Amino acid sequence: MSAFEALVEVRLRPGIADPQGSTIERSLPALGFDNVSEVKVGKAIRLHIEADDEAGARGQVEALCQRFLTNPVIEDSVVTLTKAAS
């Protein structure tokens, strides 16, 4: 068994309204940042997983995403795995 650190970035699918991101973006010019656009706010979930190999770990994390970390109707997820120092 090997240990992996997973980062799951959950973001709203294109076309889904992102009121948090829009609010940040609208307030930026008044705060002196007029060169920032397309602000999107999502979730970053970190977890530690033990599996036989990287493919197994990735499959399990993707199953977690599908089953309850994301709402696949409105959200996409991107999984990044790194081998944990053991």
Add this chain to the structure above:
Amino acid sequence: MSAFEALVEVRLRPGIADPQGSTIERSLPALGFDNVSEVKVGKAIRLHIEADDEAGARGQVEALCQRFLTNPVIEDSVVTLTKAAS
């Protein structure tokens, strides 16, 4: 001017209670995942920024984090920049 895509991962500092992460972690064994631990839920903020160079872009994104994307008392942030296709 160059364009960059920034990903800001905002996470709770070590020692700060993370009730969302704890709740997910507690429910995992009942769902068949007994090899997952240390679940932490944070925010992932994506934005598009124009700046002269990567150091300038990074400086501005870090200023944004300090000023209003994070609460530095309880949160840490990690900035990842990639050059946008132009």
